[in-house]
Amino acid sequence: xxxxxxxxxxxxxxxxxxxxxxxxxxxxxxxxxxxxxxxxxxxxxxxxxxxxxxxxxxxxxxxxxxxxxxxxxxxxxxxxxxxxxxxxxxxxxxxxxxxxxxxxxxxxx
Amino acid sequence: xxxxxxxxxxxxxxxxxxxxxxxxxxxxxxxxxxxxxxxxxxxxxxxxxxxxxxxxxxxxxxxxxxxxxxxxxxxxxxxxxxxxxxxxxxxxxxxxxxxxxxxxxxxxxxxxxxx
Numbered sequence: 741x742x743x744x745x746x747x748x749x750x751x752x753x754x755x756x757x758x759x760x761x762x763x764x765x766x767x768x769x770x771x772x773x774x775x776x777x778x779x780x781x782x783x784x785x786x787x788x789x790x791x792x793x794x795x796x797x798x799x800x801x802x803x804x805x806x807x808x809x810x811x812x813x814x815x816x817x818x819x820x821x822x823x824x825x826x827x828x829x830x831x832x833x834x835x836x837x838x839x840x841x842x843x844x845x846x847x848x849x
Numbered sequence: 850x851x852x853x854x855x856x857x858x859x860x861x862x863x864x865x866x867x868x869x870x871x872x873x874x875x876x877x878x879x880x881x882x883x884x885x886x887x888x889x890x891x892x893x894x895x896x897x898x899x900x901x902x903x904x905x906x907x908x909x910x911x912x913x914x915x916x917x918x919x920x921x922x923x924x925x926x927x928x929x930x931x932x933x934x935x936x937x938x939x940x941x942x943x944x945x946x947x948x949x950x951x952x953x954x955x956x957x958x959x960x961x962x963x964x
Contacts, residue, residue, distance in 0.1 A: 773953055783939060783955040826892070835880050835943050837953065839892040
């Protein structure tokens with residue numbers, strides 16, 4: 741069993757829809773990162789959180805440490821949100837990231 | 850502007866020809882790491898460094914070397930590249946923060962092809 745499970749693997753939405761990507765992990769963590777990767781592009785950090793909820797613009801990330809689960813929500817999705825979203829818990833003294841396989845999001849106009 | 854700079858962005862080389870991928874960060878971060886990304890396998894850690902002269906193996910270190918002589922630089926060295934090292938490579942850095950580190954900053958990626 742993978743240490744980090746993301747769902748869904750692929751997601752297609754219409755512009756304006758509310759998006760949810762889920763991440764479950766089995767490793768002990770001190771924090772969890774949500775990353776965004778555009779096709780052929782680099783990786784950008786969206787959030788790092790260790791408890792509760794964070795919001796940046798239309799993006800919201802939540803984490804439940806007891807249930808070992810995190811969600812990334814996108815409100816009013818837009819075609820420019822089309823990308824791969826990667827969940828990466830981190831833990832231990834070396835801040836090591838353990839990556840999920842990613843969720844490919846396609847938002848159609 | 851806070852950034853991690855990797856070079857080169859693209860590289861095609863032949864089996865056995867030593868190469869170095871450079872990585873530099875301007876945020877005075879203590880922690881730096883190298884990852885490779887392969888289809889179906891996702892991102893995997895190759896090596897990491899907690900500070901100058903402190904490096905350690907990640908999950909897939911075979912065939913790679915690193916050094917950390919200065920805080921800002923963390924080059925990845927392939928002494929004798931082989932075709933199975935064809936991959937997309939990312940360098941990343943994080944600060945120490947309070948106890949959990951800071952957000953991770955990634956380089957633009959290096960697409961390496963070994964023929």
